[in-house]
Amino acid sequence: MPEHGHSPLSHVVDHPSLEFPHWQGPSYALELDLPRIAGLQLTRFMVTEVIAALLMLVILPLVVVQIRKTPVSRGWFVNLFETLLLFIRDQVARPAIGGHGADKFLPYLWTLFFFILFNNLLGLVPGMASATGNINVTAVLALMTLGTVVLAGMREMGVAGFWIGIVPHLDVPWWLKPPLWGLMFVIEVAGLLIRHVVLAVRLFANMFAGHVVLAVILGFIIMAQGFIFWPVMGASVFGLILLSLLEMFVAFLQAYIFTFLSALFIGSAVHPH
Template sequence: MAAHDPLDHVVDHNYLELPWWTPPTYEWKVELPRIPVIGVPLTRFMVMELIAAVLMVLILIPVVRHISARAVTRGGFMNAFEALLMYIRDEVARPAIGGHGADHFLPYLWTAFFFVLFNNLLGMIPGLASPTGNINVTAALAVMTLGTVLTAGIREAGLAGYFVGLVPHIDVPPVLKLFLWPLMFVIEVVGLLIKHIVLAVRLFANMFAGHVVLAVILGFILVAKGTLFYFVMPASITGVVLLSLLELLVAFLQAYIFTFLSALFIGSAVHPH
């Protein structure tokens, strides 16, 4: 797999690459079919997102049922997921959005956190990929956050009230305010869009860059020739292992950051300046 262009393993394809241990390609390519009716080609990032969604259903629904049915959660696996759920509620949602009103947005925040986390972690498995390393995927997630922000703000203050509330109070003479207010309104609306664009780019850039670095370091093995190969191979493998441990931390960190910023944006819509 390292013999190809390193970028080949961080971009989307209409096939899956399954690692294999015999030459000449050291991999199997499984072509993906088109989606019936609409005829859109299925890609490996779509498959990864579907796997992440299925994992969420298979894991989180039993965990929530277990927590709801017992006063004390039993088992390390259940306790680990309960700790993550409670942390998002008590340390992210409620402080950022405010009080128990934040609980209305917990289903979205929990879903966003685990969906991003599972997609990040899938890229650590040989033969699989991280959809969050694709700007289209992170842009779709950011659009969902933007939709939640707009819905929360409009529900709280009404359509006109929300957009008027974007502009802070301007203590200037009325004549000057007549010119400044429209300018401030445009700036605030553009700023709202830019915040969500940055939300998408931040997640994409971190995940994409991490996998490119891993692929490049692993690719050094096949570039080395002769005696140099025996020095480069252990160094590359050691570097990939250590960076992979760092990538595990990054996978959790980026899921947390996306969820935390989403909660902040929702909080700013519910409680405007």
């Protein structure tokens, strides 16, 4: 049972252990070291990603089965998920990608949204962690979107058509077109990559910063000594409650933004300028 670190960053970086904050002694919290499997060290973020994936595999099929059984959904739980599913379809995918042709991308967009959402929310559970607060996780998600964008564009217009069409029409004299086209091609490809880098950084920065702020406010209680302990503790707990509610909103917001931008990028690939 390793001792707690008092650095706020220790609560938002990855660890090769699981923490059980409710089983603790006076100077430590119970931690369970995670094993190595085939030479790969399991970490807290890996565990939360698996939990998020399992939640999706359990909840979403049950919700879909329930929706198919009854024309009118009953119960707040099914209604909540049906609302989110329809929102991603009608307010994100179809407007951004275009019409019913967007429906073939819905499985990816739904998976992306709920995976990010569940990971964001798990970061608010004591002892859990938000894997989306790690740049490696968000980079892989952005890389998946980049692959979907490129493959969707090449499938729609052909390999050559997609890469040639990435450059807008140049209304310049013929002798200027070759060098300008080459320059514009490099700029457009760089822009394509940069958009997805920003996609990864935006999600990472928002989730990481939010948890750092929560950890810092909680750290005020540890640092408070003497007669100021109780006023500091009360103010810190009140601030944590308010910020946790804000973080819950941010969890939904960031999942929506990442999914919306992914749909927008896919739409720009299948319907180029």
